Amino acid sequence: MCSLGALQARQTLEVEGAPLLPVQRPRPERAQLAKRQAPQGGHEGEDVDWLTTSLLFLFPAIGGLLFGYDIGATSGALVSMTSQQYSGTDWYSLSAFQSGLVVSLSLAGALLGSGAALLYGDKLGRRRELLGASALYGAASLVVALAPGLPTVMAGRLLYGVGIGFAMHAAPAYIAETSPARVRGLLISLKEAFIVGGILAGYAASFVFVEQLGGWRWMYGLAAAPAVVLAAGMLWLPESPRWLLLSGAGPAAASAALRKAKGRTANEAVVQVGRRWCVCEGGGSQGLCSNFAELLRPRYRRPLAIGMSLMLFQQITGQPSVLYYAAKIFQAAGFAGAEEATGVSLVLGFFKLIMTGIAVATVDSWGRRPLLLYGVSGIVLSLLALGTAQVARDMVAWTNLVALLLYVGCYQLSFGPISWLLCGEVFPLKVRGQAIALATLTNFGSNFLVSLALPTITESFGPAATYFTFAAIGVGAVVTIHAIVPETKGKTLEEIEALWQK
Structure with missing residues (x-):
């Protein structure tokens, strides 16, 4: 007990x-055992x-x-x-x-x-x-x-x-x-x-x-x-x-x-x-892992690759960093006044909140893998549109707005919530605490580097080249997700852990 x-x-x-x-959702035999062993006052049916x-x-x-x-x-x-x-x-x-x-x-x-x-x-x-x-x-x-x-x-x-x-x-x-x-x-x-x-x-x-x-x-x-x-x-x-x-x-x-x-x-x-x-x-x-060397064992390599790659691609496709510079992007794109540019950024924030609600409502019905694949593919298309808009100057302002809305919406359906969700699911229990900590450090570290470098890169190579580079990285993300990320919808943590033992 x-x-x-x-x-x-x-x-x-x-x-x-x-x-x-x-x-x-525990396995049936474990659920029965837990029900027999659970003390009075357990979680099942508890009042809130x-x-x-x-x-x-x-x-x-x-x-x-x-x-x-x-x-x-x-x-x-x-x-x-x-x-x-x-x-x-x-x-x-x-x-x-x-x-x-x-x-x-x-x-x-x-x-x-x-x-x-x-x-x-x-x-x-x-x-x-x-x-x-x-x-x-x-x-x-x-x-x-x-x-x-x-x-x-x-x-x-x-x-x-x-x-x-x-x-x-x-x-x-x-x-x-x-x-x-x-x-x-x-x-x-x-x-x-x-x-x-x-x-x-x-x-x-x-x-x-x-x-x-x-x-x-x-x-x-x-x-x-x-x-x-x-x-x-x-x-x-x-x-x-x-x-x-x-x-x-x-x-x-x-x-x-x-x-x-x-x-x-x-x-x-x-x-x-x-x-x-x-x-x-x-x-x-x-019983929990207290040594990072444990993460390098062969049985943990694929879940570690999944978690780390998702955290890395989440940042180096540019979206979180772009949010920091949203007002400047709109101002440069044709919304000349500072107030007008920040007003469009406000619309972007409302849209991001709406798309977050959709992700919360659909992640358990649509599945993790489809949301990632289609969402990141949408990110790539929006980046290509943003890059093209910088070349065709007569269509910059509204093309930037529509493309950035698509960019943010696809991110909120994919990398935004799903990366953290999969990090919680794919790591085996013994190494989960250490692995999630490493994923968090990867998240903030790559976000720091991209945010620091973004203004200099944009100034040196221009916004079009910057967006096209992010798009190319996005293509790499789609290929990686298709190759190594499994569907975990409806599986218990034990069933997911068993995938790495095959």
């Missing part, structure tokens, strides 16, 4: 932190205190919203900061490399934060890690908003990025570990929508302040307000009960956190389940 409970707790802890992860559950989701999800906000706000802030009329500084004439640094230093910080979270996150705990993220978010926002010069702006951008790294590590784990089992999949899916909502909020702030003197200071400074809300919420919320069980904090601390997390549905049976998990786990996570 204890070994089954430990396995289930371990799977929940490591797997369900990935965006859009489906609820597992929707108010408490919503708060347990809402405050950590603000960490993701602030990540998205930075993407959207940076798009307009770069226009404002480099405008002679509206910058309000005497250092507005930034080089392409300096513009790239303003954008990419937050990603460099996220890379550092992800590495630090990998080493120290489990020691800090989800709640303290999110509190640290809120402090970094708030402090960095004020540093940038009040910056007397470009070096201070860059220091604040790096600090904000470290907050992103902590938040994107802790928030998914906290949501997965505190959510009732029967609504966990829904809440993890909604977390992706919060990130997209943050991008939209950043575009809205850009639209409002882009033609105000020193508007970029307001765009970045506004992030301090939700950072305070995140901190206040996490001070009130309990620590993750499952983390307390695994960290050896003891039955009393875990029981108290369980009662608060369950809200009105808490009862003695729930506490007993928590104590049983504590006894089974023994305060540790034995």
